[in-house]
Every structure is written in C-alpha cells, then in structure tokens.
Amino acid sequence: MKQSALLTIYCCICAWTQLSSPVTAAARPVNIVLVMADDLGYGDLNCYNRDSKIPTPHIDRLAQQGLRFIDAHSPAAVCVPTRYGLLTGRFPFRMKHRGRGPLIALERMTIASLLAEHNYRTACIGKWHLGFENEKQPVDRQPLRGGPLDHGFSFFFGIPSSLDIPPYYYINGDLCLAPPLLRTAASSSPDWSPIQGAFWRAGGIAPGFQHNEVTPRLAAKAIRYLRSQEDELPSQPFFLYLALPSPHTPWLPSHQFRGKSRAGSYGDFVFQVDDIVGRVTDTIQQLGLEQNTIVIFTSDNGPVWYTSDVERFGHNATGGLRGMKGDAWEGGHRVPFIAKWPDRIKAGRKSNRLICHTDLLATIAALLEKPLPDNAAEDSVSFLSELTSEKPGKNAPGTLIHQSSAGVLSVRDGPWKLIPQLGSGGFTKPRRIKPQPEGPEGQLYYLKDDLAETTNVYKRHPEIVRRLSRAMETLRQHGRRQP
Numbered sequence: 001m002k003q004s005a006l007l008t009i010y011c012c013i014c015a016w017t018q019l020s021s022p023v024t025a026a027a028r029p030v031n032i033v034l035v036m037a038d039d040l041g042y043g044d045l046n047c048y049n050r051d052s053k054i055p056t057p058h059i060d061r062l063a064q065q066g067l068r069f070i071d072a073h074s075p076a077a078v079c080v081p082t083r084y085g086l087l088t089g090r091f092p093f094r095m096k097h098r099g100r101g102p103l104i105a106l107e108r109m110t111i112a113s114l115l116a117e118h119n120y121r122t123a124c125i126g127k128w129h130l131g132f133e134n135e136k137q138p139v140d141r142q143p144l145r146g147g148p149l150d151h152g153f154s155f156f157f158g159i160p161s162s163l164d165i166p167p168y169y170y171i172n173g174d175l176c177l178a179p180p181l182l183r184t185a186a187s188s189s190p191d192w193s194p195i196q197g198a199f200w201r202a203g204g205i206a207p208g209f210q211h212n213e214v215t216p217r218l219a220a221k222a223i224r225y226l227r228s229q230e231d232e233l234p235s236q237p238f239f240l241y242l243a244l245p246s247p248h249t250p251w252l253p254s255h256q257f258r259g260k261s262r263a264g265s266y267g268d269f270v271f272q273v274d275d276i277v278g279r280v281t282d283t284i285q286q287l288g289l290e291q292n293t294i295v296i297f298t299s300d301n302g303p304v305w306y307t308s309d310v311e312r313f314g315h316n317a318t319g320g321l322r323g324m325k326g327d328a329w330e331g332g333h334r335v336p337f338i339a340k341w342p343d344r345i346k347a348g349r350k351s352n353r354l355i356c357h358t359d360l361l362a363t364i365a366a367l368l369e370k371p372l373p374d375n376a377a378e379d380s381v382s383f384l385s386e387l388t389s390e391k392p393g394k395n396a397p398g399t400l401i402h403q404s405s406a407g408v409l410s411v412r413d414g415p416w417k418l419i420p421q422l423g424s425g426g427f428t429k430p431r432r433i434k435p436q437p438e439g440p441e442g443q444l445y446y447l448k449d450d451l452a453e454t455t456n457v458y459k460r461h462p463e464i465v466r467r468l469s470r471a472m473e474t475l476r477q478h479g480r481r482q483p
Contacts, residue, residue, distance in 0.1 A: 029237040030341070030367065031293040032115070033226075034360075035280065036086070036241070037273050038079065038127060038162070038248035041303030042334050043319025044270050053262035053315035054270045058278030059338065062297055066340030067349045067387060073356045073412075074301045075379075076403040077325060077332030077426055079129055079162060082300040082357060083243070087111050087130075087151070089361030089377030091401050091481070093409060102131040102146025109376035111361050113152030115239045118368055121229070123155040124148040125222045126243035127162065128171075135160045136167060136204075138176035149174045153241075157221050163211055164249045166203020180204030187211075187250060189265075196304055197265060199249040212252040214245060219276040226283045242280065246273055249304070263315040266305070281340075294341040298357065301325050302332045304427070322453040326405035326426030328419045329453050333402045344388045353386050354412065356400050358481075363387070378480035399471045399481070406431055411472040415448035418468040444468075 043049035045056045047063040048070075075085030081092030084103055087110040095103060104110065112122040132144040148156040157172050167180035184205040189197025200211060222242045229238050246269055253268035257275070261267030277297060284293050302325045305317035323329030337355065339345060362380035365372050372380070379401075400412040408425030411418045419425065420442045422433035435441045440458035444465055447453075458465060475481055 028235065028292060029118070029120070030343070031229075031237050031289060032120075032239045032296070032364070033280065033284065033293060034239075034241050034296045035277055035298075036126075036243050037297070037299045038243075038245050039301065039303050039325055040247055040270060040273065040299040040336070041305060041317030041319070041324075042299075042321055042331070042336060043316045044267075044303065045336055047338075048336055049316065049319040051314075051316070052319075053313060054267040054274075055261065056270065056274040058274050058281065059297055059336075062277065062281060062295065062340050063338045065342070065347045066295070066338055067345050067351055069337040069339075069351050069353065069355055071352050071354045072298065072335055072337030073354075073400060073402060074299070074333045074335050075356055075358050075401070076405075077301045077327055078405045079127075079248070079300055081403055083128075083130055085379075086300075086357040086360060089358050089372075089380030091358060091379045091403070091475075093401065093403055093407075093476070094378070094479075100131065100136070101133055102150070104130055104146075104151055106146075106150060108151075109361075109373070110151045111364055112148070112239065112241070114361065114365060114368070114370075116152045116154065118370065119236060121155070121233070121236055121238040122153045122241075123225055123238065124153045124158065124241045124243065125156070125225060126158045126218050126241075127245040127248075128156070128158055128243070129161045132160060132171075138167075138169065138171075138179055140179050141175060143174040144171060144176060145174065147171070147174055155225070158218060158243070159214065159245060162248055163214055163245045164200040166201055167205065168200075168203070168209050168211070169206035170209070176206075178206040178208065180206045180209075182207055189251075192251075193304075193306065196249060197251055211250055212254070215252075215272065215276075216254055218242075218244065219279065222276075223279055223283050226280070226287065230287050230289075244273060244276065247303075263313045263317075264309075266303075266309075266317075267313070267315065291342045294339060294345075296337070296339050296360075298337045299335040301335065302327070320452055323424055323426065323428050326424075327428050328402065328404040328408050328410045328425035329428075330447075330451065332404060332424075332426055339387055341387065351386055353383060354400065354414075355383050355386075359383055381481065399468075399475060401472065401475060401481075409472065411468050411475075412447075413468055413471055415446055416464055416468060417445045417447055417453075418465060418472070419443040419445075420469070420472075 047060040074082040076082045084092045132147045169180045170177040186202040251265040257268045257272040303317040318331035321331035323331035361377040362382040366382040366384040402410045404425035444458040445453045
C-alpha cells in the first residue's frame with residue numbers, strides 16, 4: 001500500500017515537472033530556415049533531373065528526407081519581382097513603386113514582420129535586391145533606410161543587389177561597412193555569352209571587396225548565426241532567410257569546387273551552393289534542432305542557360321523545360337521547391353500541387369494559427385495542409401500569374417497556361433513575334449500533356465483563351481487572388 005502511494009506521488013511529481021518545464025521540444029515554436037538560390041535551374045538538381053551533370057548530394061538528401069514539389073513557381077522570371085512576391089505574398093505586378101529606392105512599402109506586412117510579431121528572431125543574410133535609400137551612393141556610418149531592418153528583420157548582413165550590379169559593398173544591419181569609393185572595370189569570360197561566366201558590370205566598389213569571396217563569406221555568416229541561436233535565447237524561435245547570390249553571375253566557384261561538375265564553371269558554382277545547403281542542414285542537426293526546424297530550399301527563377309550550352313555540356317539546366325531566366329515559358333519560372341520538417345513532414349514525398357513563392361506568407365500564418373489582415377498577402381494561399389498530410393491533396397484554388405522580364409503576364413489555371421503574346425517575353429530571342437494573318441495572337445499550352453510547351457493550341461480552344469483572359473483581368477482588377 002505504501003509502495004503504491006509512493007509510486008502515485010512520484011508519477012504526479014514527474015508529470016508536474018514536465019508540464020512546468022519552461023521549454024520542451026514539443027512546446028517550442030518551429031524554427032524556419034529558407035534558402036533561396038539565385039538563377040538555379042529546375043534541372044540542375046539530381047532529384048529533379050536524373051541526367052544532371054552536377055553533383056548535388058546535399059539537396060538531394062534534403063528531398064529524400066522531406067517533400068519535393070514538382071509544380072512550384074516563382075511569381076516572376078527575374079530576381080527583383082520574385083523577392084518582392086516571396087516576402088509580401090503579392091504578385092509583383094501590383095507594386096506601385098518601380099523606380100530606384102525601397103520597393104516594399106513600410107506599412108506592408110512581410111514574412112519577417114509577421115514572424116517578428118510572434119516573438120521570432122528574424123535574420124536576412126545575403127542578397128537583398130529590393131532597394132535601399134541612397135544605395136547607389138552610401139555614406140559611411142549613415143543608415144541605409146528601407147532595407148531588411150525596416151521590414152521585420154532584426155539582423156541583416158549582405159549585399160544590396162546582384163554581384164554583377166554596382167556598386168559593390170557589404171551592409172551590416174543598415175550600415176555600409178565600407179563605401180564604394182573605388183572603381184572596378186567590367187569583367188567577362190571569353191568562352192561564355194556576355195551575361196554568363198565571370199561577368200560583372202563596371203562601377204563603384206568598396207576597398208578590399210572581392211567578388212569571389214562573397215558567397216563563402218555569406219555562408220560562414222549564416223552558420224555563425226545558426227550557432228549563436230542556442231547561445232543567446234535558446235527558447236526563442238528563429239527565422240533565417242539565406243538569400244544566396246549564387247549561382248547568379250559572376251560564376252566564381254571557390255577553388256575546391258572547380259572542375260567538380262561536368263557543366264563548366266556554372267555547374268561548379270551550383271555544386272558550391274549544394275555544399276552550403278549541406279553545411280546549413282548539418283549545423284541544424286548538430287545543434288539538436290533538426291526535428292523542430294523547417295528547412296526550405298528553392299530558387300528565385302530559371303537559369304541563364306542557352307541551347308548552345310545544352311549542346312556543349314550535355315546538361316539541361318531547365319530539365320527539358322522551354323526557355324530560361326526572364327522568359328514567360330516554364331523554364332523561366334518553374335523552380336525547385338523542397339521542404340523538410342521531420343516532426344510534421346513525411347520523408348520522401350513528392351507533390352504535384354501548384355504552388356508559388358507568394359503562397360509562403362499565408363502558409364506561415366497558418367502555421368502560427370494567425371489570420372491575415374485583409375490588406376496583407378493578397379495573393380497568398382496556404383499550402384500547410386500539403387506539407388503535413390501524408391497523402392497528396394487537391395490542387396490549389398484559383399489562378400497564378402507569372403511575370404516575365406519584359407513584363408508579360410501569363411496566367412496558369414490547372415493544366416492550362418495562357419501567354420497573351422507570341423515570343424519568349426524575356427531573354428530568349430525573339431522576345432516578341434508579330435502575329436500573322438489568321439494565325440494565333442498568343443500562346444495556349446495544355447501542360448498536362450505538353451510540359452515542354454511545344455504545341456500552341458491557342459486557335460483550337462478559343463473558349464479556354466477567353467476564360468483565362470477573363471480570369472487574369474478579374475485577378476488584376478479585384479486586387480487579390482485568395483478567396
């Protein structure tokens with residue numbers, strides 16, 4: 001009897017201790033790490049393209065341990081508008097300000113500001129490319145307004161834009177580390193096109209700034225940031241947005257990665273990106289955070305990879321999709337999207353659900369169980385149920401809008417895709433083709449049977465053309481995608 005009473009008291013004490021413990025693994029909100037590569041193609045990764053000539057073991061492992069989306073898209077086929085859409089949950093054609101300076105309005109919600117409101121530490125490391133005030137002529141020790149710190153991030157270290165766009169300098173927080181007082185000549189590679197290889201433009205550069213050191217430095221900064229989380233406030237969740245400037249030009253792989261792919265310096269640079277992803281995921285595991293951390297890997301748009309490059313290397317960076325970066329075709333905006341979360345995502349799954357980077361904000365809001373206000377994330381639809389369900393769900397409601405580098409808006413609805421003009425709308429020539437008499441005025445593709453967009457059925461299905469045209473106009477006029 002006494003033993004039974006003592007056992008009961010012991011069990012009660014154990015239960016009380018667990019309930020009153022300040023932090024348990026289950027109680028702690030999930031950490032979020034978002035790695036966005038720059039100009040990495042749908043077909044560069046082995047987990048998306050068995051014939052890839054680039055080793056990507058770490059990203060492939062991420063896919064094996066998580067969920068791989070095969071119909072994921074960037075909202076635009078180039079860098080800046082995609083980043084706007086990703087952080088705000090809005091299609092980039094809705095941007096009112098399109099000139100120099102900050103592109104996100106101060107009052108607009110972002111992924112970072114939403115998470116900061118819910119006690120997350122928020123960090124952006126890498127390429128911002130959404131504008132600062134006076135970014136072209138930064139002054140030493142004078143804050144650069146309109147950047148990450150004004151949009152929900154509590155920490156930023158990185159560069160203002162792409163590594164081929166001057167001026168070239170680092171920003172820590174909202175301060176320029178060293179002003180770009182010197183000038184660098186333009187760079188190029190004779191064995192590549194003018195916008196490939198070691199290409200960068202002439203312009204201002206900070207003393208000591210070396211283009212080839214940027215990607216390794218940002219990777220090291222991200223690893224240090226992750227390690228600092230457990231030292232500072234281990235009970236507080238964190239969000240890390242690692243916006244890599246690679247494999248965007250200039251293609252400058254570090255010495256240990258050169259010659260390791262069969263796709264030239266571009267492939268070697270992709271291999272270096274894969275190594276960084278491996279270091280990030282290994283660090284998370286070493287810190288004991290793997291079970292309760294979502295790791296997402298994606299790319300901001302398609303690759304700069306011509307037909308001649310496919311013939312030269314036997315490597316198809318788009319995985320057989322038509323077009324490339326900048327284009328309205330699938331090669332411009334269909335991107336890898338992989339999510340790993342051991343606590344909630346079943347390993348080794350593949351999803352054909354149609355998603356867009358703009359959907360991430362609503363997904364995170366659903367994760368937090370917080371409703372979004374009407375004036376935020378207007379084009380964002382949560383796919384949280386797709387992440388956490390063991391069975392593939394139905395496709396997302398509504399339509400998607402994709403924006404090419406020339407501003408051409410194409411519309412996707414289920415298996416149908418409408419491009420309202422002829423030509424690529426982007427980097428592939430010809431960008432625009434004048435319609436011929438009695439010929440199609442635009443392009444309509446049935447992607448379920450024609451993912452490579454080889455057969456234009458615009459003239460065969462006028463009713464589909466009208467329906468998608470109306471859907472696009474309604475979405476533009478209505479001001480939001482979500483129901």
